Structures are given as structure tokens and as C-alpha cells.
Amino acid sequence: MAPKHPKARVEIAGKLSADRKERSRKLALLKKKRTELVKQTSKLQHEQTTDEIEGLEKEIVASPRGYNHVVKLLEHLKSPEKTTISAAxxxxxxxxIKLMVKGELSKKKGATDxxxxxxxxxxxxYGIFIGDLCGLLDYKDGGIQEEVLWLLMRLVKAESEHLTPPEEEAYFPHKLFRRIxxxxxxxxxxxxxLRIQFTEKYLDVYDDIRYSFFSAVKTLTQIALKTPSTLPQFTKTTITLILSLHNLPTSTTPPFTSFFALIPPSSTSPTNPRAILALTPHRKLLQTVLLHLLRLPTITPxxxxxxxNITTLAPTFPNPETLMDFLTDTYATGGPTALLALSGLFYLIKTKNLDYQNFYQNLYALxxxxxxxLKYRSRFFRLLEEFxxxxxxxAALIASFLKRLARLALSAPPAAVVVIIxxxxxxLKAHxxxxxMLHREGTTEELDRWRKDGVVDPFDPEEEDPLETGAIDSCLWELETLRGHWQPNVATLxxxxxxxxxxxxxxxxxxLDHSYGSMFAAEMKKNVNSERPPVVEFEVPKRIFFEVEREGGNEDLSEAAANPLLSLWEF
Incomplete structure (x- = not known):
């Protein structure tokens, strides 16, 4: 039965609260000890596992009797513990690698069955081990991925040094590297x-690595075409890797001297160089690989x-004219890519003396x-200035571009007009x-005809060939019109x-970087003359258009007053 006295109730409640706090403290202490015990146990198990792994490694290297321990170590690669995976x-x-050095992975003469x-x-x-390592590159931990990539490249080095076929002086393990x-x-x-690191530490540094990489991509492209579901990932990663390269071979590249694999001096004889050691095979292989990639159905994005990057890729091609089909097909798609395609074509025309007859006609059409x-307007004008x-x-060609730009300026936004002018x-200064065209004075006969019949601009805006538009016989009257533009900056310019x-x-x-936003910001920064404040409307009207009452029988005003569109402008 609960005590009736209030003081007794308070004492009991305080005692219960103290008991709860004590139990909570003991429970927290117990959890802490349990956590520490788990950590100690895990650490002890890790040390035991690491010692076991190192022991198995020694037995494998010591005698063929220990080869079966390879299977045990392979099982450790599937452990949920990252430390165990790393150690194994x-x-x-x-x-x-030690077995390679001892020759245990090479076929010996006179070996028994x-x-x-x-x-x-x-x-x-060993093949299973390579497959497991390659699979760990997809492991959800960057540390494991980085370590595995380093181990794989170490094995590439070891194979090139210790698994060289007897008939070859210089050997590179292309098969292993293709799997990587x-x-x-x-x-x-x-x-x-890691992909960036792979590019910077290997592809951009070692010539044999770069050659084997392109060889691998060539083979993988053919495989990917047979499995369409893999094409998006393959295209994305491969293009990213290739475009990140900064040391692509060109016609001016000096003889190769940087090799990741061991290359005996005798193998670099200039009389019969191997493909992996020579410049021309490198460039041909790169050209073949890129052309294959450009034909993929998933290349569009x-x-x-x-x-x-066409100015970086084109110099690597022994036959840059092979890019013409890709560039012309890309131009046909229209939009921003058409402009970039024309830029690539212009580069080939200028640097490789290639002929493309419709270049300026296609440029004029844009x-x-x-x-x-559009947002790529600035890029277009940069390229147009170069073209x-x-x-x-x-002069007829330049006149057509001048006239087309002047005509477009009449309906262009102010930010575009301030670029056109x-x-x-x-x-005009360059030509x-x-x-x-700025000030064409007509003959007496022309002036009489213009006064009588009006002026007809000889420029044909519908003509697609810039040499046939008749712009050379016209003038830039549109630019004179811009002097009365509603935007004061445009009018001044x-x-x-x-x-x-x-x-x-x-x-x-x-x-190039002007916009409505930048123009508005510039206007807001201006200091308003307090002595001549701007005129403002103190009474906000309810309509934009007002009905005009009929005065003096003015029929025009009465028609304006009867305009039914006026009712649509009420707020």
C-alpha cells in the first residue's frame, strides 16, 4: 500500500530515480567493456589471420608441397574483413612473383608429366588470382581498390621480366594488361x-603501357559490340580515359625511351623495331581505336x-582525312555539335591542307x-572570328556574312547586338x-528610280550560297537603324x-559575356542625378490601352475606341 504522507512519497521517488541511474551507469559500463572485448578479440583474430596468411605464403614458396595453400589464400580474398583481403x-x-623468379611458372625442357x-x-x-584481383577493383572501398591496382601493375612488371618466352627478347604481358x-x-x-591516377602514373608515362592500352581497347570494342548492354558503360569509361591523356604520340614525338617493362638493349634495333617500340604503329593503332569508337551507337553523348579535343586527337592520326566523314556527319545533326564539327573541319583545312568545298556555305547556314x-552564342562568335x-x-563572301549579321541584329536581343557591332x-577593318557597304552613294539614275519606285534591297536572305546572295551590291542600312535602338548602350555603340x-x-x-542580367546590374550601379530625377507615373493605370472617345467625328479614333482587343489588356 502506497504511503499517504507526501514526504514519504518524495523519498521513495528519489530512491527509485537513484536506482535507475545506477542501473543505467552499470549497463553503460557493461556495454563499454563488451565493445572493448570485441575489439580486442577482433584484433587478436586479425593478428592470428595475418600470421596464418604469412605462414601459408612461406610454405607456398618453400616447396611444391605447399602449393595447395594457394587455395586457402584465395578463400581469404572473399573475407568480409578488409584487412584480411589486403593481407591475402x-x-x-x-x-x-617469387615462384616466377624461381621459374616455377615457366615450362622447363625435359619436364615429366x-x-x-x-x-x-x-x-x-594464378589465373584465378588475377580474376579475383580484377574483381576487387569493383570492391566498395577506395583503399582496397588502390592497393589491388598497384598489385596488378606489379604483376605486369613481374611477368614482363620473368615470363618472357624463349623466342622473344622484349616481352609485354598484353593478355594480363587487357584483363586489367x-x-x-x-x-x-x-x-x-583511381582512373585519373592510372592515367597519370602509367598511361601518360610509359610508352609500352599506352600501346598495350590501345590494343586492349581495340579488342574490348569488338567484344562490346557483341553485347550491346555493356556498350554505355564501355563507351563512357573508354572515352573518358582517352580524353584525359596528355602524352599522345604525334609525328614530332621523339623515339620512345620510357618503358614500364624490361626492354633489353638489343631489342631496340632500328632495322626491325617491334610495334610496341616504334612510333608509327602507335599512331596507326590509336587512329584505328578512335575510328572504331566514333562508330559506336552510344557515342553521341x-x-x-x-x-x-579534336585539335589534340587529330595530330596523332597518320591519316587525318579519315576524320572527315565523322565531322561531316556530325555537322548534319545541327545544333551546338554542328558548330564544333565545323571547328574541327576548319582545323583540318588549315593545318592539313584538306579540302572541304562547302565549309563556308555550311557556316553561313548556321x-x-x-x-x-542560345547559350553557345559566345563560342560561335569566337570561332566565326577565326573562320x-x-x-x-x-569580298562577296565577307559581304554576305556582314549583311546576314546586320539583318539578324534588327531582331536580336541587346546582348547579341553589342557583339555584332x-x-x-x-x-570591315580586316577587309x-x-x-x-557602310555608305553607298547611288548614281543619278539610281537616285531617281529610288525616289520614284522606292529602294529594293538586292540582298537575297533566302539564298544559301554566300557567294550568290547579292550582298556585295547592298549596304548595311540595318546598322544605321540600330542608332535609334531602345537600349541606350546599343544605340551608343x-x-x-x-x-x-x-x-x-x-x-x-x-x-561576349553580356546578358540582360549584366545590363540590368550595370544600370543599377549608376548614380541617378538627384537634380533631374526620372519621370515616373504616380498613378498605376488599370489598363495598358485606353479607349479614346470620339471627337469631332474622327473616324480613326472611333475605330480605335471600338477595338475589341482593348478588353483583353485589363488587369
């Missing part, structure tokens, strides 16, 4: 920094990246009113033969075309 992988790598059988079994276990490349390409959990509203930079282009200035051309040229970069 390292021990197996050391063991197999039993020895041959042991050798084949041991090679089979395949694992790197398809590993979905591989950390991005990566086409812009490839086109942006100039439409949509272009001036039209030659002083040997026909200095661009036209620079183009004085077109200056007359347009006046430079009516003054003497004393400035050599305008830096186009100063005008």
Missing part, C-alpha cells in the same frame, strides 16, 4: 581518382567532348535568328574592300560605325 592479396602477389600437370594447375590458380583494362572499364564502384538567343580571319577570302567593325575607323580592332572578349 599481398601475400599471394609476393608468392607468385607430373611436373607439367603441376605447372598447369599452378598457372590455373577491362576491369577498370567496367568497374561501376571504382573511384574516379560524348561527341561534343571529342570535338572539343547564322540564323535562333543562334543569337573569317583570312584576308584572302572573297564590334564584330562587324573588326571584319577594306567592303567599306563601301552603333554610332562607332558612323565615325572614322581609327581603332585597329575591338577585343571581342569584352563584349
Amino acid at each position: 592479396a599481398t601475400s599471394l602477389c609476393r608468392a607468385f 607430373a611436373e607439367v600437370q603441376i605447372l598447369e594447375w599452378l598457372r590455373g590458380q 583494362v577491362e576491369a577498370l572499364v567496367y568497374a561501376e564502384n571504382l573511384e574516379d581518382y 560524348y561527341t561534343p567532348s571529342i570535338l572539343q 547564322l540564323d535568328r535562333n543562334l543569337l538567343h 573569317l580571319g583570312s584576308k584572302y577570302l572573297p 564590334p564584330f562587324v567593325y573588326n571584319l 577594306p574592300a567592303c567599306w563601301f 552603333a554610332r562607332i560605325l558612323g565615325e572614322q575607323f581609327t581603332k585597329a580592332s575591338y577585343g571581342l572578349e569584352d563584349f
